[in-house]
Amino acid sequence: MKNVPEYFGCDVFSTSVMKERLPKETFEEFQRTLETGHRLDITVAKVIADAMKDWAIEKGATHYTHWFQPLTGITAEKHDSFITPTKDGGIIMEFSGKELIQGEPDASSFPNGGIRSTFEARGYTAWDPTSFAFIKNGVLCIPTAFCSYGGEALDKKTPLLRSMEAINKQTLRVLKLFGNEDVVSVKTTVGPEQEYFLIDSEVFHKRKDLVYTGRTLFGAKPPKGQELDDHYFGAIKPRVQAFMKDLDEELWRLGVHAKTEHNEAAPAQHELAPIFNTTNIATDHNQITMETMQKCAKNHGMVCLLHEKPFDGVNGSGKHNNWSISTNTGANLLEPGDTPSENAQFLLFLCAVIKAVDDYQDLLRVSIASAGNDHRLGAQEAPPAIVSMFLGEELTEILESIEKGEDYEGSKEKELLKVGVHVLPRFPKDTTDRNRTSPFAFTGNKFEFRMLGSSASVAGPNTTLNTAVAEVLSQFADELEGVDDFESALHDLIRRVIKDHKRIIFNGNGYDDAWVEEAEKRGLLNLRTTPECLPYMLHDKNVELYKKHKVYSEAEIKAHYEIKNEKYCKYLNIEVLTMIDMTKKDILPCVSRQIHELSDTLIAKKNAIAGIDTSYETIVITKLSNLSKIAFDVVRQLEENSKIVKTIDESDAASFYYKNNIIPLMETLRNAVDEMETLCPSDKWCYPSYGDLLFSVK
Ligand code: ADP
Ligand code: MG
Numbered sequence: 001m002k003n004v005p006e007y008f009g010c011d012v013f014s015t016s017v018m019k020e021r022l023p024k025e026t027f028e029e030f031q032r033t034l035e036t037g038h039r040l041d042i043t044v045a046k047v048i049a050d051a052m053k054d055w056a057i058e059k060g061a062t063h064y065t066h067w068f069q070p071l072t073g074i075t076a077e078k079h080d081s082f083i084t085p086t087k088d089g090g091i092i093m094e095f096s097g098k099e100l101i102q103g104e105p106d107a108s109s110f111p112n113g114g115i116r117s118t119f120e121a122r123g124y125t126a127w128d129p130t131s132f133a134f135i136k137n138g139v140l141c142i143p144t145a146f147c148s149y150g151g152e153a154l155d156k157k158t159p160l161l162r163s164m165e166a167i168n169k170q171t172l173r174v175l176k177l178f179g180n181e182d183v184v185s186v187k188t189t190v191g192p193e194q195e196y197f198l199i200d201s202e203v204f205h206k207r208k209d210l211v212y213t214g215r216t217l218f219g220a221k222p223p224k225g226q227e228l229d230d231h232y233f234g235a236i237k238p239r240v241q242a243f244m245k246d247l248d249e250e251l252w253r254l255g256v257h258a259k260t261e262h263n264e265a266a267p268a269q270h271e272l273a274p275i276f277n278t279t280n281i282a283t284d285h286n287q288i289t290m291e292t293m294q295k296c297a298k299n300h301g302m303v304c305l306l307h308e309k310p311f312d313g314v315n316g317s318g319k320h321n322n323w324s325i326s327t328n329t330g331a332n333l334l335e336p337g338d339t340p341s342e343n344a345q346f347l348l349f350l351c352a353v354i355k356a357v358d359d360y361q362d363l364l365r366v367s368i369a370s371a372g373n374d375h376r377l378g379a380q381e382a383p384p385a386i387v388s389m390f391l392g393e394e395l396t397e398i399l400e401s402i403e404k405g406e407d408y409e410g411s412k413e414k415e416l417l418k419v420g421v422h423v424l425p426r427f428p429k430d431t432t433d434r435n436r437t438s439p440f441a442f443t444g445n446k447f448e449f450r451m452l453g454s455s456a457s458v459a460g461p462n463t464t465l466n467t468a469v470a471e472v473l474s475q476f477a478d479e480l481e482g483v484d485d486f487e488s489a490l491h492d493l494i495r496r497v498i499k500d501h502k503r504i505i506f507n508g509n510g511y512d513d514a515w516v517e518e519a520e521k522r523g524l525l526n527l528r529t530t531p532e533c534l535p536y537m538l539h540d541k542n543v544e545l546y547k548k549h550k551v552y553s554e555a556e557i558k559a560h561y562e563i564k565n566e567k568y569c570k571y572l573n574i575e576v577l578t579m580i581d582m583t584k585k586d587i588l589p590c591v592s593r594q595i596h597e598l599s600d601t602l603i604a605k606k607n608a609i610a611g612i613d614t615s616y617e618t619i620v621i622t623k624l625s626n627l628s629k630i631a632f633d634v635v636r637q638l639e640e641n642s643k644i645v646k647t648i649d650e651s652d653a654a655s656f657y658y659k660n661n662i663i664p665l666m667e668t669l670r671n672a673v674d675e676m677e678t679l680c681p682s683d684k685w686c687y688p689s690y691g692d693l694l695f696s697v698k
Contacts, residue, residue, distance in 0.1 A: 009255035011059065013052055013133040013140075021051045034129060035185075037165070045127075046097030052133060053082060053095035056140040064095060066103035066125040067141040069156040070110040071563050073457055075287050076146075078105055079139055100142065101127045110146075111566065112154055113559030122149045128157060131284045134254050143284050152556050156459035159551050160280055163466035164188060166549035170470040171325060171333070173477035174352075177486065178345045183327045188466055189446075191276030192286045192458045195317035196293055197268045197305040198240060200696035203688040204303040208586075210693075212578045213571070214307035214455070215372070218587070218670055220677040221313050222691035224267075232265045239300060239697055240270065247272070247296045254292070256285045265381065266315040267694040276322060276446075279466070283459045286319075290455070302697060308453040309375035311690060312670075316376035317454035321461055324446035325349065325469075335445040344490060347402075351497040352476060353447060354389060356468035357440055358504035360545070361387035361525055362536035364440075364449070367464040369530040369564070371571040373453035378528065380511060383439035383450050385533075386519045386526045388506040390438030396507060402491075403498040437510035467551045474549075530568050531655040537561045565651035572658045576642050579669060582687075583635050590686040591628050591676050595621050597684075620679050627672045627679075634669040638662065 019027055026047045033040050056064070065077040082093040103125035110123070125144035133142045146155035153159050164187060171186045204210050209217040236244065244261050251258040257275035264271050272293070274285060290306055297304035309316035325333040333349045336342075357364065364387050378384040391399070435441055439451045452461055476493065483489040503522040508515060519526060527533035536542060538561060546552040552560065602617035641661050648654040677685055688696075 004252060007249075008252045011135040011253045012255035013055060014255060015132075017055060018048070018051070021055060022047065030129070040101060040127075040129060042097050042101070044097075045101045049095045049097045049100040052100065052140065053093065056135055057082070057093055059135050061135050061138050061140045063138065064099070064140040064142065066105070066127075066144040068125050068144045068146040069283075069287060069457060069459065070146055070154060071113075071156065071560070071567075072111060073156075073455070073567075075291065076105075076110070077139070077141065078103075103144065105146070110154060111563040112148065113562035113566075123147065123154055124149070128161065128280065130161075130278075131281050132255065134288075136254070136288075152553065152559065156457050156463075157280065157283070159463045159556075160283060160459045160466075162551045163463040163470070163549070164279055166470040166551060167325070167466040167473070170473035170477060173481070174348065174473050175327070175345075177477070177480050178341060180327070183329055183331075185328045186325055186333070187328075188279045188462065189276045189324050189326050190279045190282035190458060190462060191274060191322040191446075192282060192452075193271055193273040193320040193322070194286065194289055194293075195264055195269060195271045195319065195454050197266070197310050197317065198243065198270060198297055198302045198697055199268055199305065199693050201298070201301050201303045203692050203696045206688050207693070208582050209578055210303075210305070210310070213575050214305060215310045215375075216312065216690070216693070217575060217579050217666070218582065218673045218677070218687070219312065219690045219693075220674040222689065222694060224691075231263050231267050231269065234263045236261075236263060236270075237697060239302070243296055243300045243302065244270075244272075246299065247292060250292050250296060251289060254285075254288055256288055256292075258289070264315070264317075266311070268697060269315060269317065276324075279323075279462050283457060283462070286458050306455040308370070308372035308455060309379070311694065312375075314690075314694065315381035316379060318376065318382055318450060319452040319454050319456070319458065321449040321452050321458055322443070322446050323449060323462065323465060332445055334442075334447065344487075347494055348476065348490065350395075350442075351494050351501075352469055352472045354504060355497050355501050356465070356472045357387060357389055358501040359472065360464065360468035360542070361504065362527070362533065362539070363464045363468065363542050363545070364451070364461070365525065365527050365533045366537050366564075367461040368451045368453060368456070369533050370453055370456060371530060371568050371575075372455060373451075374529050376453060377451060383437060383510050384516065384526070385528045386510075386516065386524055387439055387451070387504070388510065388515075388519065388524060389504050390435045390441040390507055391505055392435075392442060393507060395442065396505060399498045399502070399505075403495055403502070405495075435507065435510075438506070439510065463551060467545060467549050470549055471545055529659055530564075531652070531659045534561060534564055534568075534652065534655070537564075562651055565655045568655045569645070569651060569658060572662060573642070573645075576638055576662060576666065579666060580635050580638055580642075583631055583669065583673065586686040587673055587676070588628055588632060590684065591624050591680065594680050594684060595624050595628075598624075624676055624679055627676045631669055631672045631676070634665050634672065638665050638669065641665065 018030065022030070026044055029041070029044050030048060063079040063081045065079050067075055067077050070076050082095050083091040084094040085091055104122055105125060106123065123146060125146050128143045128145055131143035133140060135141070145158040145161065147153050147158055167188060168186050172183065175183050207216065209215065248258050257277065258272055259275045260273040262271055263269070272289065274289070276282065277285060293304045306317065308318070327333065334346070336346045365385060376382045439449070441448045441450065449461060449465065452458060479493060480486065480489055503524065506515065516526060537557060543554060543557055546557055547554060598617045598621050602614050602621070605612050605614055645654055645657045645662065648657055682689065
């Protein structure tokens with residue numbers, strides 16, 4: 001096996017490969033196109049397509065695909081081979097410029113929220129040249145955006161790219177005010193930390209709930225969970241280590257900077273963090289990472305669970321989204337500076353994020369909403385559904401002194417802290433990052449948005465975050481452009497933002513019940529479930545935001561609203577049907593057999609010895625029998641309600657019906673079944689237990 005630097009990125013059609021393989025003019029023209037964001041000339045595309053095809057064929061590829069991210073949340077691909085018949089009955093391998101830059105998949109089979117009218121089923125995929133093509137399983141994958149015939153975004157990538165454009169534009173306006181004339185573009189950067197579970201595939205396949213829904217719908221708590229904290233950062237088991245080695249290798253070949261891997265808090269839970277990258281590339285890489293994890297796990301006889309809450313009562317999986325803004329000159333705009341002017345600029349960007357998170361807390365909540373994540377938010381291991389920000393004590397104190405125009409205690413000379421005049425003290429990174437309970441934490445030189453679920457694409461949350469910050473920066477630029485006394489205008493603005501938006505800052509324990517009360521007093525939203533938060537998408541202020549920055553059109557917002565509701569309903573529908581199936585076909589028959597066996601024992605005992613104590617048998621039979629009745633009644637009610645929900649036409653009303661009339665029944669059913677599980681012998685229960693699952697990988 002070669003050294004890592006030798007094979008890193010070997011399956012990627014990267015800048016260096018292009019430089020080597022493209023004629024000089026083509027390469028330079030392509031680079032210019034990337035910088036300016038202009039449309040790629042078809043003649044240039046043709047040359048690139050040819051070089052790409054030759055390179056791919058040398059690497060054993062026979063097919064190509066436009067690789068895109070429809071609103072299903074996973075990636076989609078349709079493979080076309082390079083073969084083209086020749087007149088003499090042979091074939092040649094061909095790939096045209098047009099095939100590179102545009103594809104025409106049928107949009108009707110992907111979620112489209114009613115955008116696509118039936119007479120125009122075509123959709124388009126368009127090459128995103130800022131994300132490199134790569135080879136996966138012998139297929140040349142070309143990252144693309146996906147839209148309808150009318151140009152509406154039907155994917156996650158298009159709005160994301162638009163939001164990056166929006167924040168670029170507004171950030172440049174603000175940077176100009178500080179005299180940064182050399183900066184020509186800024187990009188947001190993301191490092192998504194990916195959590196996941198690994199379980200043995202044999203036990204996985206014995207659980208219909210895991211197979212159909214990705215999470216356990218039943219399961220009594222095991223005697224040992226994560227209470228000993230012995231898994232977090234614990235020694236990695238050899239089988240998992242072998243998996244991680246393969247995973248790293250595959251990811252490195254694909255140019256993904258997989259960096260850190262460790263065990264997480266729950267048994268069988270792990271994490272992979274890459275080195276951060278430009279947001280659209282980080283998004284692609286995260287999709288590749290999730291897919292590769294699942295593939296590698298299979299090769300090792302395991303299954304990788306990406307669901308947000310595979311096991312009740314055990315930590316769920318999230319995806320911490322580390323986010324910042326960088327300039328083309330290499331500056332991180334969320335890094336506190338060394339000079340007064342750099343500090344003033346840092347404070348302004350910090351305030352922009354504070355205001356954006358406060359003003360658009362609803363949209364941020366929406367951006368991470370899913371049926372799966374509802375189980376995780378507000379459980380003991382994850383931030384609550386309330387959006388708040390952690391800045392750390394030191395930074396908060398600084399903001400407080402600016403707001404009040406007071407001395408800053410932390411400074412040696414106890415001077416009046418004035419923005420743009422003083423050098424702020426350095427914030428040691430370590431002291432800023434130790435609050436794990438905050439949904440949105442400043443961690444020294446970046447923000448960490450921690451509410452994301454593990455299975456979802458990071459595109460949505462970053463689209464929202466970029467757009468919200470872009471909007472606030474545009475407000476700041478509007479206010480500051482053309483003022484006579486920039487320094488005092490800046491100072492006033494920062495003070496006002498702190499005063500108006502400090503309610504979003506919370507440095508305490510986000511898992512504490514007292515915080516829920518406190519947040520309510522502060523007027524912060526607490527949108528506990530997906531159906532409750534989705535309607536905020538359609539609020540005027542939010543529609544205006546997306547329209548103004550050309551991230552979503554009104555039609556797209558409505559379509560995406562529809563799709564999110566539909567998706568929620570579909571997931572729940574599958575869960576309900578799975579629960580019903582498991583209860584009727586496996587669980588109740590299993591319990592009946594157990595009752596039968598105990599009854600036989602009871603009679604046999606009585607016959608053998610007169611007056612013998614049979615309290616064990618009697619009590620267990622009675623309990624099982626009562627619980628079976630409850631379970632059976634709830635199943636019938638669930639069947640009834642599942643029929644009713646199908647008659648509801650509006651998807652938002654249907655999602656509320658699931659939340660109010662179906663989920664509570666699912667919980668009752670689960671409780672009854674879990675209790676029955678504890679009353680049955682281990683070897684007689686119809687499914688592998690939590691213990692079998694969580695400790696399945698030896
Ligand atoms: P942890 O949060 O577990 O303490 P780190 O803080 O070291 O771990 O980093 C977490 C992630 O943040 C990594 O993926 C890292 O690449 C990413 N990261 C670091 N700097 C930035 C940045 N400027 N923009 C986006 N992500 C970043
Ligand atoms: Mg982290």
